Amino acid sequence: MVDRQKRIGKLISGSLLSGLEAKLSEDVNVEDISVGRLVVVDGKENKFFCLLKDVSLQATNEDILLNPPSDDFAKQVHAGINTFYKLSIQPMLVMPQNPMEDDRPRPSTTVPPHFSNVCEATEKDVSLIFGKPDKNSPEIGSPIFMDVPVCLNLEKFCKRSNAIFGKSGSGKSVLTRMVLGYLIKSDLAVNLIFDMHGEYGWSATNESTGIDDPSLRQLLGSKVAIFTVDGDSPLYRRVRPDYDVQIPYSAIEIADLELAAGELGLTQAGIETMYRMSDKWGEEKWLSRFLEMDTDDFPAVVEDLKVNEQALGKLHRCLIRLKKLPFIRKEVADDTVERIMGEIQAGRHIVFQFGRYNSMLAYILVANILTRRLHKLYIDKTDFARAECIEGPKPLIITIEEAHKFLDPQVARQTTFGTIAREMRKYNMVLLLIDQRPSGIDDEVLSQVGTRIVGELGDERDINAVLTGLPNQGTLKILINNLEPRQFLLTGFALPMPVVIDAKNYSSFCDEVSIGSGIILDAVKQKKVFDDLNAKVYGDDQIVFD
């Protein structure tokens, strides 16, 4: 372990509020300095852990800017005297120079003295802040330009709703898989993952290599149950899902359909009509009854409900799309929510997949219906447990992709997801929001997010949204702007200070969490060898084994 501090500058000015400023040492190449780095300011009695947030060009003399030095020699001579580089750093944590055993880094409440040395953080510093990896605080990457683990405190992570943001291609899915993998491995909470794009089940395609990487089920075996609405999907040729989900019409509430209004093309008049039908025909029966009708039956309905015939026709055309989702049926054999609850109580984690029905409509409907019922069940069980002074249901983390569809400012106040996000862990339920458009999420929900993991984001509005409710937004904004693919800014409740990391290598994650990884990975490798051989021998002819 190399642990010699490299001095990069001296503190010259600044404040706790706006950040500190240091002059870069002449012997340090400015091109080696990059924003997002962790630096340490050596005060008299304390070490200040800071984030490098900006580097700027400075001149002591206006004249030199008007008549810049022309040759390299002159540039070299003026460097450090008439021209210099200023580092802007934000103090975050402070720790005594000679810490006692129980000293932990605490938030910085003052600044170091003038001309204190500013050094690159050493591996020792980083492990002082982020701790050493273990089961409940696994390594999820290393600070940029360093090779030291940054650990995510999962115990804290489970206590709030969290979010992983990043545009597509930022490595968000892979990181999410790692976080979920570690969560499952730690057993600190049960996970219900609404896996819209089929990435968290058996395997997921690696975008850069095109080869399938093992995903949660493959890595963690029977700890993970796969629920699907599309049991016939080719996805499951190799591995059968644990449970084929069917949802009865009676489980669909008008609020669920309202949430999918955009996808269904519902109008306000249509929604009014639905309420009329529900009042008249019963909450659980109206939908199946309405969908069984055809246009000939409409005049009677118009008569009965006093609604506009055209609106009725339009509503019918909208809702008939539900019939294209074969997992929504009139009668079902089994109650999915009870099943999920059973699995949760047994401590199994659930990946809920959509197979070929990965349309937004199916996703929104299913996620919303199930979560609403689960939430009710959880409230009942938690309240019951409180009254009886017994242990409540296991903490549950619900992972939702495309979170903005559920937490849009217009609907967030009414949906179950909005409620869960706001009430935090009162009922042992929290959310893990996965999204590439955080600007579409309600501010109130965003400000309740405990830990944020932010990857590359293109849109200014998204960046601003991600920072809602955080201190030092200016600094964090610069850091987000400078992220590259597979780099993430981690900030919030589960981290002692914000940090930019290079995400951990997926294969080392697999080696770490996988149960009997050797056997499974060998099997995968063997299958690949076998497939290659087949391709060689038989070319493109498909061979199907029963």
Next chain:
Amino acid sequence: MTDRIGEVIQVYTTRFLAQSDNLLNPPYFGSFVRAESQGMSIYGLVFNVYETSIDPNRRAMAFGIEREELLKQQPQIAEFLKVEFEAAVIGFNDAGHIRAYLPPFPPRIHSFVYPCSKQEVLDLTEDLEFIRSINSLPGLPVEELVAASIRLAYGERGSDRNFLVRAGQEIAQLLKDEYEKARSIIRRISDGR
């Protein structure tokens, strides 16, 4: 000493005037010289060299003949001419240590002046303090003088680039508020690379 180049004829605390021993090899502008006086070496930097008539009331006159030819034809003319040079005091030798600041007293009149040895030039220019001394003396062609002396010291150091950069930085630092002046000196020493 055989390498004597002149004799001090007028002194001030900060500068001295010497008459050159011969007309053929006057000291260079910007060169380092040493006056030996009262057992002490006092170092100066030549900032002005001039040739004049020995009689202040009689100016030399034009003959319209090349100097070499003229001196061959009328060798007596050489007897009426003298070369004098002025040096700014930049330091002294105190019991074997070179001090780059003003000595307690100037050299005495009629002290002899010698060129500095290579080692002396190296020692005198090591901490570059002499640049500050020159800059603070009034009436000197500072820019030219600093550039010339640094080029010379650079040559004595076997064209050590680090020295040149160090000197340039000293100049940039000293003339922080006079960027144009610093720039012109730096350009001059930069040419010497």
